[in-house]
Amino acid sequence: MKKIEGTIATVIGFTGCVGALRENTCLLATYSFILTSLLLLEMTLGVLSFIFKDWIKAQATGGFQAFIIHYRDDPDQQNLIDWIQEDWLQCCGIEGPKDWDRNNYFNCSSIEIGSSEACGVPFSCCKRETNTMNGITKNKQCGYNVRKPGNNRELEIHERGCIQAAEDWMDRNLLLISTSAVATAFTQILGICFAQNLRADIFAQKAKWH
Structure with a gap:
């Protein structure tokens, strides 16, 4: 491009x-x-x-969903989604963190096979004050287990989905x-x-x- x-x-x-x-x-x-x-x-x-803004929204939703599913399979897609969630929009998932259940690594059922990322989200979903250690080193495990019942995830990760965050960004700008x-x-x-x-x-x- x-x-x-x-x-x-x-x-x-x-x-x-x-x-x-x-x-x-x-x-x-x-x-x-x-x-x-x-x-x-x-x-x-x-x-x-x-x-065709509704069609564009539907296409963006479908594309983001595919990125989530193949998050660990394609480094380029992984870097793109991390940039969107962490740097650009400060969001998590399509409509929220629950969308990461679509990914095999972050799916809550992966607990049974011993996945350390099960019922979690990528580090890019974490709020900036929680995804660093000592304010310098990035903590890439900050999203582990945050979607498990009983966790106060709203204190640690972004609850807003990226589609809504993108619409809000467009309105502001x-x-x-x-x-x-x-x-x-x-x-x-x-x-x-x-x-x-x-x-x-x-x-x-x-x-x-x-």
């Missing part, structure tokens, strides 16, 4: 800068076309995300997201206008020569 983004940024920068410096109308047209395409794509995605989107669109429109004006000037100058 980063390679694709880097390639697009490089192409935009090259066509814009070289097209302007060399007064190359073909490169300027390419620059305008790319910016226009990106602008239309962003607008389309924005409208679709609003119209809606103004910032909207402002960033408008600023990005405005910048792209300016780039398109400048490129088209420069092309028109170049064509006008060439017409004088001929």
